[in-house]
Amino acid sequence: MAQNSLARARSVQRPTRQEMLQRAPSVQHFWEQNKDLFQDAWKEWDGRDSQRPILDRSLYDPKLRDAVEQAWKDPGKEIAVKELWKEVLPNVYEAQFFDPDRLSALRDYLANVADADIPLRPPYGISLNRGGAMLDSRSAGYIAAPSFQAFYRDLMNVYMRPISRLLFPDTIGYDTQTFGFSIQWQADADTSLRAHTDASSVTLNLNLNLPGEDFSGSGVRFFDPKTRQVAELSFAPGTALIHHGSVPHESMPITKGERSNIVLWLYGDRGQVPRVGGAQDAIPAKERWTVPPTLNDGFAPF
Ligand SMILES: O=C(O)CCC(=O)C(=O)O
Numbered sequence: 001m002a003q004n005s006l007a008r009a010r011s012v013q014r015p016t017r018q019e020m021l022q023r024a025p026s027v028q029h030f031w032e033q034n035k036d037l038f039q040d041a042w043k044e045w046d047g048r049d050s051q052r053p054i055l056d057r058s059l060y061d062p063k064l065r066d067a068v069e070q071a072w073k074d075p076g077k078e079i080a081v082k083e084l085w086k087e088v089l090p091n092v093y094e095a096q097f098f099d100p101d102r103l104s105a106l107r108d109y110l111a112n113v114a115d116a117d118i119p120l121r122p123p124y125g126i127s128l129n130r131g132g133a134m135l136d137s138r139s140a141g142y143i144a145a146p147s148f149q150a151f152y153r154d155l156m157n158v159y160m161r162p163i164s165r166l167l168f169p170d171t172i173g174y175d176t177q178t179f180g181f182s183i184q185w186q187a188d189a190d191t192s193l194r195a196h197t198d199a200s201s202v203t204l205n206l207n208l209n210l211p212g213e214d215f216s217g218s219g220v221r222f223f224d225p226k227t228r229q230v231a232e233l234s235f236a237p238g239t240a241l242i243h244h245g246s247v248p249h250e251s252m253p254i255t256k257g258e259r260s261n262i263v264l265w266l267y268g269d270r271g272q273v274p275r276v277g278g279a280q281d282a283i284p285a286k287e288r289w290t291v292p293p294t295l296n297d298g299f300a301p302f
């Protein structure tokens, strides 16, 4: 690794916000061309002495952490994990995921990341979210700091995948690949997202607002295609929503304050997702609490 990658990454001329909003082809080219340089820069940044908070399992809600740890030791105890999730709409579950009193560690870490001044690619999904960043190593312009990646991979492999398999048995076989991004909703900037489905088998949406960091509006509306039921759910600090990517949803306008979330996806090789309403074979609990050996296939939906 060249020692001056950090300085070089910082001085690269960046695409303008306008070019990003217009999704100019030169923007895609910029991220692809600089992927290795930025990756090296993040390594260099990570290795520097700093007051950066440590990201570890102490961030998780203690009840969830204990139940997940027990289930890894003895999958027969996985029911304790399931019981922490409340089905708020068919196929949409809610739980306390992070410990609100520990969330400032993650938020401070992400503020450090933003201050690193290494170009970060905002998520380019249905619309560009200017305050967000890509999280997975398959995405050019992602947060490649090894200390962040260790936390992210642990979150995906130890928490998200088995929880997804537990709540949505049809996920099995369609969960080898990981994808993630952060988003920020602000009253005067990116405020909402029109109704859509995600190209994931399962989506885990985690709120990072700190206690007292209040906002108005910004609920997520879900539509149950079967019953035509609509439910608007709102996030509290550290809470999670998990749902099949195929459940249509919409972010309602934020009218005051800010909301910070990270959105995590699982899907199969080459983006495969289970068929909606497909059959679900029962599998033994111990097959859920495993990490598939499949390597990152590099496929990214955006
Ligand atoms: O507003 C939210 O938290 C949901 C965002 C969302 O659905 C998406 O980015 O796909």
Ligand SMILES: [Fe+2]
Binding pocket: 196, 197, 198, 249
């Ligand atoms: Fe979505």
